[in-house]
Amino acid sequence: MTTRYKMVLAYDGTLYSGWQVQPKRRTIQGELERVIRQVSGHKARVHSSGRTDTGVHARAQVAHFDLPEAMEARRLLEGLNGVLDEDIRVASLRRVPATFHARYSAVVKEYRYFIWNGPVVPPPLRLYRAQVRNPLDEKAMVKAARALSGRHDFAAFSANPNREVDGTVRRLDVLSVRRTGSEIALIARGEGFLYKMVRSLAGFLVRVGSGALEPEAAKTILRSAQRTARVPTAEAKGLFLWRVRYPSS
Amino acid sequence: MTTRYKMVLAYDGTLYSGWQVQPKRRTIQGELERVIRQVSGHKARVHSSGRTDTGVHARAQVAHFDLPEAMEARRLLEGLNGVLDEDIRVASLRRVPATFHARYSAVVKEYRYFIWNGPVVPPPLRLYRAQVRNPLDEKAMVKAARALSGRHDFAAFSANPNREVDGTVRRLDVLSVRRTGSEIALIARGEGFLYKMVRSLAGFLVRVGSGALEPEAAKTILRSAQRTARVPTAEAKGLFLWRVRYPSS
Numbered sequence: 001m002t003t004r005y006k007m008v009l010a011y012d013g014t015l016y017s018g019w020q021v022q023p024k025r026r027t028i029q030g031e032l033e034r035v036i037r038q039v040s041g042h043k044a045r046v047h048s049s050g051r052t053d054t055g056v057h058a059r060a061q062v063a064h065f066d067l068p069e070a071m072e073a074r075r076l077l078e079g080l081n082g083v084l085d086e087d088i089r090v091a092s093l094r095r096v097p098a099t100f101h102a103r104y105s106a107v108v109k110e111y112r113y114f115i116w117n118g119p120v121v122p123p124p125l126r127l128y129r130a131q132v133r134n135p136l137d138e139k140a141m142v143k144a145a146r147a148l149s150g151r152h153d154f155a156a157f158s159a160n161p162n163r164e165v166d167g168t169v170r171r172l173d174v175l176s177v178r179r180t181g182s183e184i185a186l187i188a189r190g191e192g193f194l195y196k197m198v199r200s201l202a203g204f205l206v207r208v209g210s211g212a213l214e215p216e217a218a219k220t221i222l223r224s225a226q227r228t229a230r231v232p233t234a235e236a237k238g239l240f241l242w243r244v245r246y247p248s249s
Numbered sequence: 250m251t252t253r254y255k256m257v258l259a260y261d262g263t264l265y266s267g268w269q270v271q272p273k274r275r276t277i278q279g280e281l282e283r284v285i286r287q288v289s290g291h292k293a294r295v296h297s298s299g300r301t302d303t304g305v306h307a308r309a310q311v312a313h314f315d316l317p318e319a320m321e322a323r324r325l326l327e328g329l330n331g332v333l334d335e336d337i338r339v340a341s342l343r344r345v346p347a348t349f350h351a352r353y354s355a356v357v358k359e360y361r362y363f364i365w366n367g368p369v370v371p372p373p374l375r376l377y378r379a380q381v382r383n384p385l386d387e388k389a390m391v392k393a394a395r396a397l398s399g400r401h402d403f404a405a406f407s408a409n410p411n412r413e414v415d416g417t418v419r420r421l422d423v424l425s426v427r428r429t430g431s432e433i434a435l436i437a438r439g440e441g442f443l444y445k446m447v448r449s450l451a452g453f454l455v456r457v458g459s460g461a462l463e464p465e466a467a468k469t470i471l472r473s474a475q476r477t478a479r480v481p482t483a484e485a486k487g488l489f490l491w492r493v494r495y496p497s498s
Binding site (some may be wrong): 011081 | 259261270306307330335336337338339340368369370371372373374375377407
C-alpha cells in the first residue's frame with residue numbers, strides 16, 4: 001500500500017531556479033525529490049500547492065508525495081532535514097489520506113510581498129525585501145488595493161494572460177497594505193492566482209505609492225484586460241508564499 | 250584641516266573575519282578602509298566602538314575616520330554604499346568634532362543574542378540565530394540573568410581573562426531574557442564588556458535554560474572568577490552589536 005505524506009515547507013528561493021524540476025538547474029522540487037530518494041530509498045514525485053518562480057521564497061508551501069511503504073513521519077522529517085541544505089526546511093510532515101492533493105485540495109493561498117521603503121536595507125533582510133528608496137504613499141496604495149480586491153478579470157496583472165488555462169478571472173479575497181516603520185507588507189489572499197499576479201499587483205501598487213499612477217488607474221487597468229508597461233513585475237526576492245489552506249486544516 | 254566623520258554601520262558578519270584588519274582576510278574594517286579610499290581618494294584609518302569577532306553581526310556599530318579635506322556627508326554616504334557589498338551598509342554618516350572618538354566617547358553598548366528555540370529555523374533567519382532544539386526554560390534563564398546583572402568580576406565569563414587590560418570587573422546594567430514564540434532574545438547592556446563576554450553569558454544561560462545548570466550556579470561561577478567548561482561560548486551567528494550610545498546622542 002502506498003502511503004501519502006503531506007509536508008509544510010519553508011525555503012529561501014535565492015539560490016534556486018524556482019520550484020519545478022528542470023534539467024541542470026537547482027530547483028526546490030528537484031532537491032526534495034533527491035533527498036526523499038536518499039532517505040527513503042524510493043523515487044517519488046513531489047507535488048506542491050503550486051510552482052514558485054526563480055528567487056521566490058516560501059514561509060509555508062505545502063506539498064505531498066507517495067512512498068510504497070510507510071515510514072515513521074518523525075524519522076522521515078528528521079532524515080530529510082538532515083540532508084537538505086539549510087535554505088530548505090521541512091517544517092512538518094504527516095501521513096494523509098490518498099484523497100489529499102497539495103494542489104487540488106487547496107482552498108486558499110496567501111502571498112506576502114515585502115518592501116523596504118528607505119535608503120538602507122538592513123543586511124539580514126537584503127535577500128528578502130524589495131527596496132524602494134523614495135517614500136511611498138501607503139494611503140494611495142491602500143486605495144488602489146481596495147479597488148483591486150474582489151472578483152475581477154486580472155488579465156492585466158498576469159505576465160502571460162494568453163496562457164492561463166482556467167481563464168483570467170479570479171477572486172482576490174484580501175489585498176491589503178500595511179506599513180510598519182520602513183517596511184511595507186502587501187498581503188494577497190485568494191483561491192487562485194494568475195502567473196506572476198502577486199508580483200504584478202506589487203509592481204502596480206509601488207507605482208501608485210510613488211505617485212507615478214493614481215489609485216483610480218486600478219479600475220481602468222482592470223477593465224482594459226491588457227498587460228501594459230503601467231504594470232511592471234516587482235522583483236522576486238520580496239515575495240513569500242505565506243500559507244496554503246485546506247478544508248480541514 | 251582634517252574633518253572627522255561618524256558613521257553608523259549595519260553588517261552581516263557571516264563572510265567576514267571580524268572587524269579588525271588582518272593580512273589576507275576579509276574584514277569589516279578592511280572593507281571600509283578600502284572603499285573610503287576608493288570614494289574619497291584618501292587613505293583613512295577607521296576606528297570603531299570596539300571589535301566584533303568573526304561571524305558576529307552589527308545592527309548599529311559606530312565608527313569614525315578623518316579625511317584631510319571635507320566632503321559632503323550625503324555624497325560620501327551614497328558613494329560608500331554604492332561600492333560596498335550589500336552585507337555592509339552605512340546607515341548614517343555625519344561630520345563630528347575632532348573630540349569625538351567612536352571607542353573612547355562611547356558610554357553604553359548594547360548587544361543582543363538571538364536563539365531559535367525549536368526544531369526548524371526559518372531559512373531567512375538561519376545565519377542570524379543560534380538554534381537550540383529542545384525547549385528552554387526561560388524562567389530559569391531570567392533568574393540566572395538577574396543574578397548576573399550589576400557590577401561583578403566577570404573573569405569567568407571572559408574567553409581570555411588574563412589578557413583583559415582593564416581588569417575583569419564590569420557593570421552589566423541590563424541582562425534580560427525575552428521569549429517571543431520560538432525566539433529568545435538576550436539583551437546585554439553596559440559600559441564595557443570583556444572578550445567574548447556576551448557569548449559566554451549566552452552559553453551559560455542556554456545551559457541553565459536546558460536544565461544542565463541551576464540558576465544559582467551564576468553566583469558561584471562569578472565568585473570563582475575562573476573560566477571553566479560550565480561556561481561555553483555560544484556561537485557567533487546569534488550575536489548582534491545592537492547599539493552604542495554617546496553623551497549627546
